[in-house]
Amino acid sequence: MKNRIYEMYERLFERFSYQYWWPAQTKDEIVIGAILTQNTAWHNVEKAISNLKNSNLCSLSKIHTSNIEDIKDCIKPAGFFNQKARYLKNTADFFIKNGSFSKLNSYDAQTLRKMLLSIKGVGKETADSILLYAFDKAIFVVDAYTKRLVKRHNLIDTLSYDAIQNLFMQNLIKDAKLFGEYHALIVKNAKEFCKSKPLCEHCPLLGV
DNA sequence: CACCAGGAATGTA
């Protein structure tokens, strides 16, 4: 398999090696972090998660049963705390209602994706992050960095989520580990290089 | 000081 999409992965991996995403200790924490990081810098999410842990609220069951005002107090550093507290509640309710990860994991990826998307507060990127990193489903996550990447490299003539996701999934082996590291590498590279200017001289994707 | 960060829901045309 030799194509531009996979070649970019090789370049990124050569430069940055393993990222070991998702950075979390439990599956619950992955889901919680996926919601808290919506349009929010990760280091602020870490503060929010740290607060949740200190209050013993960093699990879906705890979020399900606890007072929403207590959740708000913990997650304020992550911003949008009013709606994110509701989103966390909605998501926790979903998992309590529909069962554990191992039970939900018996659904195929697309069925589970639709279920997750029915939660108010879970859009495509959040759903796919949960599918990939908490359920180990081979679903490629598309974020703002990914869109910027395909735009700068003229990889496709649209910026629609589905089209970009298909571009990656159709040009890669369907492997959750690969997808997970690739997405992490795109984020890593975006933070490291080329924040405003495309393709600076140190970017590992030059010439791909 | 302005601008952005690992988005999603809602409203408008």
Next chain:
DNA sequence: TACATTCATGGT
């Protein structure tokens, strides 16, 4: 379908 607005804190 395709944009525009709103949500909010904290770093640069």
